[in-house]
Amino acid sequence: MTQSATPKPLLEVKDLAITFSTPDGPVHAVRDANFTVMPGETVAIVGESGSGKSTSALAAIGLLAGNGKVSSGQILFDGEDIAQASEKRFVELRGNHIGMVPQDPMSNLNPVWKIGFQVKETLKANGLAGDNPNKRVAQVLADAGLPDPETRARQYPHEFSGGMRQRALIAIGLACRPRLLIADEPTSALDVTVQQQILDHLDTMTSELGTAVLLITHDLGLAAERAEKVVVMYKGRVVEYGPALEILRNPKHPYTQRLINSAPSLSAQRGDKHEAIVDEVIPGKAEPLLKVSNLTKVFDIRKGFGKKEKFTAVDNVSFEIPKGTTTAVVGESGSGKSTIAQMVLNLLDKTEGEIIFDGEQIGNLSEKHLFKYRRRVQPIFQDPYGSLDPMYSIFRTIEEPLRIHGIGNAASREKKVKELLDQVSMPASTMHRFPNELSGGQRQRIAIARALALQPEMIVCDEAVSALDVLVQAQVLELLDELQREMGLTYLFITHDLAVVRQIADNVCVMEHGKIVEQGTTDEIFDAPKSAYTRNLLAAIPGASLI
Amino acid sequence: MPENQNFNPEDGLPIRNTRAGKVSKYKIEHYVAPLEETPLQAVDSVKETGKPLSMWAEAWRSLRKQPLFIISTLLIIAVMVVAAFPQLFTSIDPTGNQACLLENSNEPARQGHIMGFNLQGCDIYARTIYGTRASLLVGVFTTLIVVLLGGAIGALAGYYGGWIDTILARLGDIFFALPLILGAIIVMQLPAFRENRSVWTVIITLAIFGWPQLARITRGAVIEARNADFVKASRALGLSKFSALVKHVIPNSLAPIIVVATVNLGVYIVAEATLSFLGVGLPPDVMSWGNDISSARTQLRNNPTMLMWPALFLSVTVLSFIMLGDAVRDALDPKARKGA
Numbered sequence: 001m002t003q004s005a006t007p008k009p010l011l012e013v014k015d016l017a018i019t020f021s022t023p024d025g026p027v028h029a030v031r032d033a034n035f036t037v038m039p040g041e042t043v044a045i046v047g048e049s050g051s052g053k054s055t056s057a058l059a060a061i062g063l064l065a066g067n068g069k070v071s072s073g074q075i076l077f078d079g080e081d082i083a084q085a086s087e088k089r090f091v092e093l094r095g096n097h098i099g100m101v102p103q104d105p106m107s108n109l110n111p112v113w114k115i116g117f118q119v120k121e122t123l124k125a126n127g128l129a130g131d132n133p134n135k136r137v138a139q140v141l142a143d144a145g146l147p148d149p150e151t152r153a154r155q156y157p158h159e160f161s162g163g164m165r166q167r168a169l170i171a172i173g174l175a176c177r178p179r180l181l182i183a184d185e186p187t188s189a190l191d192v193t194v195q196q197q198i199l200d201h202l203d204t205m206t207s208e209l210g211t212a213v214l215l216i217t218h219d220l221g222l223a224a225e226r227a228e229k230v231v232v233m234y235k236g237r238v239v240e241y242g243p244a245l246e247i248l249r250n251p252k253h254p255y256t257q258r259l260i261n262s263a264p265s266l267s268a269q270r271g272d273k274h275e276a277i278v279d280e281v282i283p284g285k286a287e288p289l290l291k292v293s294n295l296t297k298v299f300d301i302r303k304g305f306g307k308k309e310k311f312t313a314v315d316n317v318s319f320e321i322p323k324g325t326t327t328a329v330v331g332e333s334g335s336g337k338s339t340i341a342q343m344v345l346n347l348l349d350k351t352e353g354e355i356i357f358d359g360e361q362i363g364n365l366s367e368k369h370l371f372k373y374r375r376r377v378q379p380i381f382q383d384p385y386g387s388l389d390p391m392y393s394i395f396r397t398i399e400e401p402l403r404i405h406g407i408g409n410a411a412s413r414e415k416k417v418k419e420l421l422d423q424v425s426m427p428a429s430t431m432h433r434f435p436n437e438l439s440g441g442q443r444q445r446i447a448i449a450r451a452l453a454l455q456p457e458m459i460v461c462d463e464a465v466s467a468l469d470v471l472v473q474a475q476v477l478e479l480l481d482e483l484q485r486e487m488g489l490t491y492l493f494i495t496h497d498l499a500v501v502r503q504i505a506d507n508v509c510v511m512e513h514g515k516i517v518e519q520g521t522t523d524e525i526f527d528a529p530k531s532a533y534t535r536n537l538l539a540a541i542p543g544a545s546l547i
Numbered sequence: 548m549p550e551n552q553n554f555n556p557e558d559g560l561p562i563r564n565t566r567a568g569k570v571s572k573y574k575i576e577h578y579v580a581p582l583e584e585t586p587l588q589a590v591d592s593v594k595e596t597g598k599p600l601s602m603w604a605e606a607w608r609s610l611r612k613q614p615l616f617i618i619s620t621l622l623i624i625a626v627m628v629v630a631a632f633p634q635l636f637t638s639i640d641p642t643g644n645q646a647c648l649l650e651n652s653n654e655p656a657r658q659g660h661i662m663g664f665n666l667q668g669c670d671i672y673a674r675t676i677y678g679t680r681a682s683l684l685v686g687v688f689t690t691l692i693v694v695l696l697g698g699a700i701g702a703l704a705g706y707y708g709g710w711i712d713t714i715l716a717r718l719g720d721i722f723f724a725l726p727l728i729l730g731a732i733i734v735m736q737l738p739a740f741r742e743n744r745s746v747w748t749v750i751i752t753l754a755i756f757g758w759p760q761l762a763r764i765t766r767g768a769v770i771e772a773r774n775a776d777f778v779k780a781s782r783a784l785g786l787s788k789f790s791a792l793v794k795h796v797i798p799n800s801l802a803p804i805i806v807v808a809t810v811n812l813g814v815y816i817v818a819e820a821t822l823s824f825l826g827v828g829l830p831p832d833v834m835s836w837g838n839d840i841s842s843a844r845t846q847l848r849n850n851p852t853m854l855m856w857p858a859l860f861l862s863v864t865v866l867s868f869i870m871l872g873d874a875v876r877d878a879l880d881p882k883a884r885k886g887a
Contacts, residue, residue, distance in 0.1 A: 228571035242577030374785035
């Protein structure tokens with residue numbers, strides 16, 4: 001690439017405003033947005049959900065939802081204003097001028113067509129298929145890092161893993177050598193190690209082709225690591241932009257500062273204040289509250305015609321959780337970590353091994369004992385939208401455990417619900433609302449209040465903060481930490497995110513393919529990881545090496 | 548990207564944590580928006596204004612603005628009032644001794660008898676008004692039985708799965724495989740039914756062939772709801788498996804059931820009319836739209852109004868139930884809404 005004295009930006013967004021018309025009146029999703037993308041440069045737009053980051057990028061490729069439109073401002077692509085361009089013009093631009101890698105690899109490939117066909121479609125639409133389209137397809141897939149591309153091109157999307165699908169989508173996005181690639185959270189649905197591989201590959205490909213990338217992400221660490229320039233959006237406005245490393249090291253706007261302080265991958269480990277309190281709670285590291293030994297779970301997978309195959313999801317796992325501490329079980333998807341949570345909660349029967357809670361065997365409890373056990377161990381699940389019954393008001397949701405266990409009368413239960421709401425810092429007026437009126441983080445706080453209603457000794461958090469924005473995530477983690485200090489709770493914390501582990505856990509078990517590959521205190525795991533797998537996981541945390 | 552890797556001192560494996568970030572060859576300005584224009588707000592603040600809205604309240608709010616809902620509801624209310632108090636709408640009692648005079652046979656409309664007379668010399672308007680009750684009774688009660696029976700069977704099959712599901716689902720499939728009209732004709736010919744023909748035999752017959760459809764819908768909805776995290780959470784709170792079904796799973800499966808039941812109510816009214824038309828439905832002494840249409844068949848050429856009026860009433864009633872079902876579907880499932 002030649003560098004002219006006054007480089008012309010490839011994409012220039014000027015005073016952009018985007019408005020969505022809804023039944024409740026117009027919603028201003030983006031206001032006064034300004035940023036530029038230079039040829040060959042990677043620019044990341046960072047922000048929480050609803051900040052307008054995806055909307056701004058989609059406007060540049062003419063893919064706004066039906067009720068949204070650019071209400072003012074300009075989008076200059078190579079000098080041409082495309083803010084109000086016709087659908088026909090966008091069709092010409094898409095593919096060979098502006099490519100796109102969508103967010104969710106699971107739903108963005110058509111399940112009824114072979115991968116090769118879907119790539120060929122893109123090539124044909126842009127007149128780049130040539131004389132031997134199949135060879136070209138294989139070439140494109142090989143470029144995206146898919147091994148054995150001829151065979152892969154003949155397979156269907158369901159035969160691909162999430163990472164492979166995302167590679168196929170990148171192949172489609174880059175098939176026609178666009179000058180600008182819009183990548184909308186391209187890896188947020190993937191495991192960290194896969195994310196790293198894919199982003200590395202995307203880096204290599206785009207720098208070879210000289211493609212500029214507009215990367216949309218909620219992860220500031222990832223943005224700082226992958227982009228030259230970072231644009232921070234908040235409530236539909238650009239609050240700060242500048243060189244990536246400078247934004248990270250010297251943030252000026254209070255919102256950016258707040259983001260950096262809350263990002264788990266960028267912040268320090270659990271405070272020392274906590275350890276001191278833990279030591280008070282358990283003088284001389286007494287009896288563990290939960291002891292799991294040689295736990296194994298084997299699933300039968302039906303293969304049709306009565307044939308069955310055994311699949312060992314959890315393989316001979318042993319660990320202990322001392323009272324009043326947090327043990328994190330970390331692993332990538334399919335490592336068996338959630339299966340452990342379900343067995344500890346007695347929602348799933350174990351195949352072999354022992355789960356001992358406070359000296360008592362779990363697994364073959366009688367109905368009556370099980371009922372008592374339920375009071376002492378409570379879960380918090382991942383999906384804040386699925387864990388509350390949409391038909392129940394917040395009051396009924398939190399009151400339910402009290403009613404099931406016949407605690408108190410109507411008046412005392414209402415008082416208790418108010419107390420619980422206060423404990424999770426929600427106003428008492430929330431109690432008459434319904435889950436659909438609350439945000440994800442607020443729902444998760446309600447789920448915590450429900451779990452606390454029975455004054456349990458242990459809480460099993462199954463990816464409890466994974467679906468939340470960083471700021472909200474930090475808030476919920478802080479709440480969990482506070483509750484532990486106040487009430488001496490014990491947490492079993494299941495997560496795929498090592499960065500979060502550092503903020504919350506005292507001890508860590510790292511799992512791979514159903515086995516624990518390494519366990520130790522959080523400091524041991526982070527400062528001196530013994531297994532190669534743990535090292536890879538740690539190294540894959542985006543942005544960790546930048547501060 | 549620079550590949551200056553570090554190596555672990557213990558095993559010599561490379562550590563890939565040296566991604567240093569990128570520096571642009573262009574000069575990038577560092578812009579900060581003025582704080583007055585972009586004030587920082589509290590993280591995830593709770594909305595405290597506005598009235599709390601349950602899912603039903605929200606559905607109601609969107610429903611009451613829909614013209615489709617308003618029109619169909621008004622029509623249904625009108626039909627129900629007619630069914631409950633037919634004497635309010637006509638001074639003629641078609642069941643009375645002096646109601647039908649043969650001298651009026653096939654007379655056209657005249658003062659006080661706006662729709663004319665049928666072959667027996669009965670007032671068509673009065674018969675149509677009084678016929679509403681039987682048709683509506685059949686529709687409402689068949690729907691009730693079908694929802695209770697089909698809903699219960701579908702919920703049990705979907706929730707417990709396994710062999711219960713296999714047995715109940717096959718049973719439903721068997722009934723599903725029988726054509727409704729053919730099956731109903733046969734059942735209505737059974738001695739027990741033939742000798743006691745009434746509104747109730749028609750209701751029972753239609754319910755026998757109607758429940759599998761509702762069972763299927765319920766089963767699907769229950770299977771979807773039973774895997775939700777909130778059901779798992781309630782089980783972990785100590786709720787028994789059956790209570791979880793009643794308290795959480797069924798309330799969350801109601802939306803599609805309500806929609807299908809509303810649409811089907813209209814369909815059952817049509818089915819009753821069809822059976823009566825074929826002569827196996829309501830007994831001839833019960834006034835119903837189906838019976839009137841049936842007896843109009845022979846007089847179609849002489850006196851088409853005799854067929855037209857009950858058929859028009861029937862169509863409008865059925866149409867309003869189907870429209871109501873559509874409107875409710877849109878309100879309960881905004882995703883299915885067209886165009887938006």
